[in-house]
Structures are given as C-alpha cells and as structure tokens.
Amino acid sequence: MTIVSRRAFIKAAGAAAATLKTSTAPAASLPRDAKAAAAGAGHGFFTAAEASTVAAMVERLIPTDDTGPGAREAGVAAFIDVQLAGPWGAGERLYRAGPWHAGTSTQGYQLAFTPADLFRHALRAIDDDLARTRNTTFARLSPGDQDAYLQTLEKGGQDLGGVPGNVFFESLLEMTLEGFFSDPVYGGNVGKVGWKLVGFPGAYANYYELVDQHGIAFDAPPVSLAEDAHGTVHAHPFIPARVDPKRS
Amino acid sequence: MVTRLKETDAVLLGVGLVGSILGRELTRAGLKVVGLERGEPRNTVPDFQGPHMHDELRYAVRKALMQDTARETLTFRNAANQTALPMRRLGSFLPGTGVGGAAVHWNGQTYRFQDTDLRMRSRLVERYGRNAIGDDISPQDWGVTAADLEPYFDRFEYLLGTAGKAGNLKGQKVAGGNPFEDPRSRDYPTPPQKEPYGSAMFRKAAAGLGYHPFPQPSSNMSQPYTNPEGLTLQTCMFCGYCERFGCEHFAKSSPQTVLLPVLQKDRNFTLRTNCQVLRVNLDRAGKRAVSVTYVDAAGREFEQPAKLVIIGMFALNNVRMMLLSKIGTPYDAATRKGVVGRNYAYQTTSAVQVFYDRSININPFMRSGACGTVMADFVSDNFDHGPLGFFGGAYIGEVMSHGRPIEFHPTPPGTPAWGSAWKKAVAEHYNHTVSLNIHGSSIAAPQNFLDLDPTYKDAWGLPLLRMTFDFPPNDLRMSEYLTQKAMEIGRAMGGKQVAGGPRRGPYNVTQYQTTHNTGGTVMGDDPATSVVNRYLQSWDVDNVFVIGASNFPQNASYNPTDTVGALAYWAADAIVKQYVKAPGPLVHA
Numbered sequence: 029m030t031i032v033s034r035r036a037f038i039k040a041a042g043a044a045a046a047t048l049k050t051s052t053a054p055a056a057s058l059p060r061d062a063k064a065a066a067a068g069a070g071h072g073f074f075t076a077a078e079a080s081t082v083a084a085m086v087e088r089l090i091p092t093d094d095t096g097p098g099a100r101e102a103g104v105a106a107f108i109d110v111q112l113a114g115p116w117g118a119g120e121r122l123y124r125a126g127p128w129h130a131g132t133s134t135q136g137y138q139l140a141f142t143p144a145d146l147f148r149h150a151l152r153a154i155d156d157d158l159a160r161t162r163n164t165t166f167a168r169l170s171p172g173d174q175d176a177y178l179q180t181l182e183k184g185g186q187d188l189g190g191v192p193g194n195v196f197f198e199s200l201l202e203m204t205l206e207g208f209f210s211d212p213v214y215g216g217n218v219g220k221v222g223w224k225l226v227g228f229p230g231a232y233a234n235y236y237e238l239v240d241q242h243g244i245a246f247d248a249p250p251v252s253l254a255e256d257a258h259g260t261v262h263a264h265p266f267i268p269a270r271v272d273p274k275r276s
Numbered sequence: 277m278v279t280r281l282k283e284t285d286a287v288l289l290g291v292g293l294v295g296s297i298l299g300r301e302l303t304r305a306g307l308k309v310v311g312l313e314r315g316e317p318r319n320t321v322p323d324f325q326g327p328h329m330h331d332e333l334r335y336a337v338r339k340a341l342m343q344d345t346a347r348e349t350l351t352f353r354n355a356a357n358q359t360a361l362p363m364r365r366l367g368s369f370l371p372g373t374g375v376g377g378a379a380v381h382w383n384g385q386t387y388r389f390q391d392t393d394l395r396m397r398s399r400l401v402e403r404y405g406r407n408a409i410g411d412d413i414s415p416q417d418w419g420v421t422a423a424d425l426e427p428y429f430d431r432f433e434y435l436l437g438t439a440g441k442a443g444n445l446k447g448q449k450v451a452g453g454n455p456f457e458d459p460r461s462r463d464y465p466t467p468p469q470k471e472p473y474g475s476a477m478f479r480k481a482a483a484g485l486g487y488h489p490f491p492q493p494s495s496n497m498s499q500p501y502t503n504p505e506g507l508t509l510q511t512c513m514f515c516g517y518c519e520r521f522g523c524e525h526f527a528k529s530s531p532q533t534v535l536l537p538v539l540q541k542d543r544n545f546t547l548r549t550n551c552q553v554l555r556v557n558l559d560r561a562g563k564r565a566v567s568v569t570y571v572d573a574a575g576r577e578f579e580q581p582a583k584l585v586i587i588g589m590f591a592l593n594n595v596r597m598m599l600l601s602k603i604g605t606p607y608d609a610a611t612r613k614g615v616v617g618r619n620y621a622y623q624t625t626s627a628v629q630v631f632y633d634r635s636i637n638i639n640p641f642m643r644s645g646a647c648g649t650v651m652a653d654f655v656s657d658n659f660d661h662g663p664l665g666f667f668g669g670a671y672i673g674e675v676m677s678h679g680r681p682i683e684f685h686p687t688p689p690g691t692p693a694w695g696s697a698w699k700k701a702v703a704e705h706y707n708h709t710v711s712l713n714i715h716g717s718s719i720a721a722p723q724n725f726l727d728l729d730p731t732y733k734d735a736w737g738l739p740l741l742r743m744t745f746d747f748p749p750n751d752l753r754m755s756e757y758l759t760q761k762a763m764e765i766g767r768a769m770g771g772k773q774v775a776g777g778p779r780r781g782p783y784n785v786t787q788y789q790t791t792h793n794t795g796g797t798v799m800g801d802d803p804a805t806s807v808v809n810r811y812l813q814s815w816d817v818d819n820v821f822v823i824g825a826s827n828f829p830q831n832a833s834y835n836p837t838d839t840v841g842a843l844a845y846w847a848a849d850a851i852v853k854q855y856v857k858a859p860g861p862l863v864h865a
C-alpha cells in the first residue's frame with residue numbers, strides 16, 4: 029500500500045463531511061464537496077478505478093430512491109476508503125497467525141487477508157472478470173446488471189483472487205451499513221441521511237422525561253458526537269477501534 | 277531477565293468485578309494486595325464521557341473496550357472430531373479487558389439464581405426420579421444453596437444499588453414482584469426503573485395470558501443512591517448507549533462507580549495495569565502457589581511472590597490460567613475424567629419480533645441497559661418438565677436496550693438484505709418494532725469442554741484456549757418449547773405481524789448471543805467433578821482461589837452477574853474469617 033500523506037487523508041475525509049452543515053436536503057441540494065466525495069474523488073486507499081467500482085456497488089446496496097437519499101449521498105464509498113486506509117484496513121483487532129484452514133461456517137472468518145487486502149484482491153478480480161467477459165467495468169453496467177452481478181457474488185462460489193465472492197460481498201455490505209448509519213464523524217452518513225431515514229436521534233443522551241410518555245413522536249433533528257454549536261460536523265478520519273490513551 | 281518483586285499477602289489476577297470485590301475485602305482485613313490487570317486503567321472521567329462515548333461504530337461494532345483478539349483469542353470447534361480454528365474477531369461473546377473488566381460494559385441485568393439452579397441435580401432427582409437424568413447431560417449441585425448465598429446476594433445488590441421489586445420477602449409473596457424467587461431478607465435498594473412502551477405492552481399481554489410479569493432487576497439507577505461504601509450513583513437517563521459502553525452519567529453500577537474509588541485510596545492496595553499474567557508458579561511438590569509471573573507493557577518480565585492467589589478474570593481466562601499453571605487435572609472428554617475445562621456451558625437464546633404499523637412509535641433508542649419487563653414462569657424448574665423431554669428454562673421478556681441503527685434495523689421475514697425493498701422495510705419498521713428475548717439456560721454435557729489448543733498461540737507465545745461446544749439437544753428442545761410460548765405472547769401484543777424462531781444448531785461463534793460463558797473451573801462437593809470447593813478454593817493448591825462464572829457447574833436461565841458477585845463476597849468472607857486465620861483446605865474431601 030502506498031503511504032498517503034496526512035494532507036491527502038484530510039482531503040478525503042474532509043470532502044465527505046468536514047464542513048457539511050446539518051441538512052434535511054436530498055441529493056440535489058447537497059454541498060459540492062459531498063457530491064465530489066460521492067463520485068470517488070480524493071481517496072486514501074482506493075485507486076480511481078476501485079473507487080468508482082465501490083461507489084457503484086454501494087449505490088445498489090442502499091439506492092437513492094423515493095424513500096430518500098442512499099449510500100451515494102451518505103458518502104459511503106468515501107467512508108469505506110478512509111476505513112481501509114486506516115488501522116481497521118490494516119487488520120486492527122484481527123488475529124492474524126496461521127496456519128490457515130477454510131473451516132466451517134460456524135468458525136467465522138479464516139482468511140489471511142486484512143480488510144484492505146481483501147478489498148484489493150477482490151476488486152482486482154472483479155475488474156479482470158468484467159474486462160475479460162464483457163469488456164466493461166462494474167460502474168458501466170446497467171443498474172439491473174449491477175444487481176445481478178452483486179447477487180452472484182452474494183450467493184458465493186466465485187473465487188476473487190483467493191477471496192470467496194460471498195465473503196467479499198458480506199464485508200462490503202457490512203461496511204456499507206456502517207458507512208450509512210455510523211456517526212458522521214467518520215465521514216459517512218453525510219447529512220445524517222441514514223439516521224433521518226429511520227428517525228434515530230444520534231448521540232443525543234437524555235430521554236428520562238420521555239421514556240414513559242409511551243408512543244410520543246420524537247422529531248428533534250439528530251445530533252453527531254462531533255457537532256459544534258452551528259451544526260457543523262468535524263470529521264475525524266482515524267478513530268481507532270481501541271481506547272486511545274492520549275485521547276487525541 | 278526476570279525481576280523478582282517483594283512478596284505480598286495476596287495477588288489478584290484481573291481487576292474487574294471479582295478483583296475489585298476481593299481487593300476491597302482483603303485490604304479491609306489488613307492484607308497487602310497487589311492487583312494485576314492486563315488492560316488499561318479506566319475512569320468514568322475522562323474515559324467514559326460524552327459525547328465521545330456515544331459512538332456506535334467504535335464501541336459497539338469495533339468493540340473498543342473489549343479483549344483485543346489480535347493479541348489474545350481462543351480457538352473454536354463444534355465437536356472434538358473437528359480442527360479448532362482461531363476466533364479471529366470477537367463475535368458470539370465479548371470478554372472485557374481493562375480495569376473494571378466486563379462489568380464496565382455490561383447492561384446491568386441483576387438476577388439471583390434460584391435454589392433449583394444451585395441444587396439442580398438433587399432437586400431434579402427429588403421431583404422426577406433418579407432415572408430422569410440421562411448420561412448425555414451432566415447437571416450437578418454447586419455445594420451451596422440459595423439460603424447460604426442470600427446474605428451475599430443482598431450485600432452485592434446493596435453495593436450496586438439495584439432497582440427492582442421484591443416478589444418474596446422472607447417467605448411472604450409480594451404482588452408485582454417475581455413470585456418465583458427464593459425468599460429475600462429485604463426489598464431491593466431502589467425502586468424499579470421507568471417502564472418503556474414495548475415493555476408495558478409485553479406486561480399487559482403476559483398478564484392477560486395468566487403469567488406473572490415483573491420489572492427486570494436493573495443496576496441502572498432509578499434514582500440517586502449512595503451505597504455502603506459511601507459512593508453515590510445518579511439517575512439513569514435512558515440514553516441507549518449502555519451495553520458495550522462505559523456509563524458517562526455515574527448511573528450504571530460498575531467497579532468504577534461502586535468500589536474502585538474507595539479501593540484505590542487504600543494504602544494496602546497496589547494496582548498495576550497493562551500487566552499480562554503468564555502463569556501461577558507452584559512449589560516443587562505442586563501443592564502450593566509461590567508467585568505469579570507477568571509481563572508489563574514494555575515486555576519486561578516480573579515475578580510477584582504472594583501468599584494467596586486470587587484468579588478472578590473473565591470465566592474463559594480463569595480456565596486458561598489454571599491450565600497454563602498446571603493446577604488441577606485437565607478434563608479428558610474421551611474418558612470423561614479430569615475436571616479443569618469440564619462442564620463448559622453458555623446460554624440458549626432466541627428472539628421474537630412484533631411488528632406494528634407506523635402509527636405506533638416504539639422509540640427503541642429511549643432505553644437503559646437493563647430496563648424492561650420479564651416473566652419467570654418458565655425459568656429453571658418453575659414449571660413441570662415431566663412430559664417435556666428437557667430440563668432448564670428461560671425468562672421471557674421485553675428488555676430492549678438500544679436503537680443503535682448499525683446493529684438494530686429490524687425487517688420482517690422475507691425482506692431482501694439490501695436494495696430498495698430492504699431500505700423501505702427498514703424505514704417502515706425501525707421505530708415500530710418490539711423485540712422479545714427468550715433467555716435460556718445451558719445444560720452441561722460431556723462433549724462440551726475447554727482445553728489448550730495444540731497449534732495456535734497468543735502474543736506472548738502461550739497456547740490459546742480451545743473451546744469445543746455445540747448446543748445439547750436438551751437445550752434445543754427447551755428453546756423450541758419456550759420460543760413458541762413467546763410467540764403466543766407476541767401475538768397477544770396487538771402488532772400486525774409476529775416473527776421469530778427457536779435457537780437452532782450448530783452453535784456459531786460469529787453471531788453475538790451473550791457474554792455468559794460459564795464453567796470449566798466448577799465448584800462442588802466432590803473433587804472428582806469439581807475444580808474448587810464450595811468456598812471456591814482449589815482442591816489441589818489451597819492458596820489459590822478461582823472466582824467467576826467459571827465456577828458455575830451449568831448455566832441457569834438468568835444473567836450471571838448477580839450470582840458472580842454473591843459468590844465473590846461468599847469466598848471473600850471464607851478467606852477473611854477462616855483461611856487467613858488458619859491457612860489450609862477449608863473443606864476436606
């Protein structure tokens with residue numbers, strides 16, 4: 029993996045969320061920066077081709093439709109990019125010693141790949157497959173063909189450079205849900221569109237007076253843990269999955 | 277090079293719930309105590325403060341407060357004829373690490389095990405006859421009764437400030453409490469928490485069907501409470517960030533809120549964090565522990581001599597420490613001989629979901645960790661097992677603890693896992709679904725056990741623990757029967773659709789179920805079937821006490837923490853009143 033400067037990371041994360049105001053707006057009126065992030069600009073881990081494939085994939089997993097903004101507006105591809113560029117992508121909290129055996133489904137993940145390696149190998153194999161068999165890329169397929177391709181991956185049986193298709197699909201879906209529903213501090217869930225879809229109030233922390241008002245409609249706008257008094261979310265690209273003694 | 281330190285009266289392996297209680301009781305009795313904790317020091321301020329604590333991705337999904345599986349995990353297989361492979365990430369259960377241990381990120385559900393659990397074998401024989409228990413299961417008695425433990429349950433609940441309603445005060449039944457509980461000497465220290473909407477709907481439906489719902493005993497505060505240590509807890513705000521998180525409000529009982537501020541001021545107590553204990557060292561005869569060996573964060577090795585060794589880590593780690601230290605005879609599943617690692621058990625859970633239409637706002641995010649309403653009609657032996665073909669039971673209840681959307685986005689059966697149809701279903705059901713829990717017991721069985729893995733090692737080069745486990749048919753039959761009962765209650769709750777199913781095998785180590793791993797260093801009256809005696813003292817090395825859910829001979833329907841706390845006080849009492857005065861075996865086999 030290439031070493032990416034801190035500046036490039038800030039650019040990647042910043043494009044997704046750093047200056048995005050609290051907004052109820054759907055895709056059309058999103059700030060320009062968020063649209064740029066959604067298009068895959070400014071990536072820390074993905075190549076431009078990988079970013080375009082992943083952006084197209086997550087848009088099918090959580091589409092923009094009449095229920096509201098989807099993974100595109102939420103900046104899910106940029107979220108995944110930042111996660112894979114950081115400690116999580118490098119295998120944080122993953123037991124990595126061999127020997128390696130396939131095991132049973134009840135034994136869980138048994139591949140030697142870190143999350144970053146897994147995406148790189150699988151995406152390369154998908155790219156090669158589509159170039160060879162259909163002379164195209166995933167992003168250029170029609171939405172219907174994209175869905176069919178994703179369904180094939182989901183079913184399993186495909187070998188993506190050593191990554192079983194279903195394992196890649198499950199990782200992608202898992203990270204897509206994370207990018208759609210996690211706090212915007214991570215650069216996904218831009219505009220809190222995931223929270224607004226379901227009515228989750230976010231980091232808000234006091235329901236003592238409301239919990240026994242059964243059935244009450246709670247419609248205060250959701251709050252990020254990294255939000256200032258003006259409603260601006262300050263994105264932090266690297267919050268590790270451990271307790272940081274320095275609390276940076 | 278190993279640095280040999282000055283001898284201390286007692287050394288604690290782990291400074292979680294058990295370590296904090298034993299540390300407090302032993303220092304209070306005048307002993308010098310060294311606490312060795314593998315993880316970080318942690319305090320409510322600043323470590324658990326908002327808004328940073330309210331981060332679902334970091335704490336609930338990536339599990340920032342839990343054991344780091346990159347350094348230390350276990351291997352798993354369903355049966356002894358398979359090759360165990362490492363659990364490369366946490367999944368089915370979440371062992372804690374750091375000061376306070378798993379009691380930092382527990383929910384606070386605080387139940388007493390019943391006498392029918394503690395004397396399971398003899399009570400079953402009494403009721404169903406000697407031939408009722410086949411040799412495919414190995415239930416046994418604990419060596420203590422509910423009456424023995426009552427004063428210690430009481431003490432622990434008053435330490436925590438548990439919110440609840442008694443159902444049996446000194447033999448008198450009290451309306452609104454749990455009518456099946458054994459007699460308690462006094463009521464809970466604080467009244468029940470407020471009842472959320474879904475819990476109230478469950479209560480009405482269960483009562484309408486003739487059951488006996490009651491408020492779940494909760495160690496999230498219903499009001500401010502000052503415990504006998506002089507520490508004050510505050511009212512819980514129902515923030516929805518409880519299990520998997522530390523509490524910012526001083527509203528969840530944990531070692532940090534109920535004990536550590538007092539213990540850490542005691543001059544007899546020394547806390548050392550980031551210290552990984554490798555083993556307990558025995559004398560030449562293997563009859564006496566002389567010291568423990570540990571490695572600090574910088575990789576330096578130390579030997580800490582001690583007169584008394586308290587192993588009070590997470591249940592699975594207690595078992596591993598006994599095996600690494602070669603204390604007691606390891607269990608051999610083929611011959612069914614040996615004891616360390618024997619009777620590993622878990623919990624048999626399932627869920628039922630009730631889907632409402634969009635006019636009913638459930639507000640799943642307005643919850644505390646242990647709020648809710650449950651019933652004990654099918655717990656333990658509170659119902660006739662005669663014709664049923666299984667032993668054990670479950671509590672059924674509405675005890676939702678959060679609405680965090682990465683983990684919680686319920687959809688009815690048949691909904692695709694992604695795409696527009698999924699998204700529409702999530703939007704329609706997120707705030708309009710109630711989930712019921714069926715929290716079932718786990719019988720011990722000869723084929724389920726723990727030992728050391730022959731292949732995989734931890735970051736210190738020591739063998740990982742190996743878990744061999746699958747749900748015994750007894751427990752799958754129990755889940756089938758009781759999930760049906762919960763479905764009936766769900767159908768009486770007025771939703772438009774009810775979905776759910778029993779637990780089915782094989783056991784899967786990747787799906788979160790509970791962090792209630794039990795057994796492996798079980799307590800009892802017979803050294804042939806237990807690792808420790810009724811005071812939790814090793815039968816083999818009498819200056820080693822092993823304390824935790826690893827003492828449970830089998831797991832009951834209820835959550836384990838109240839019983840672990842009571843056992844910790846019970847053992848501490850025996851150590852202080854008997855062992856310290858006359859060191860040696862407290863029970864002669």
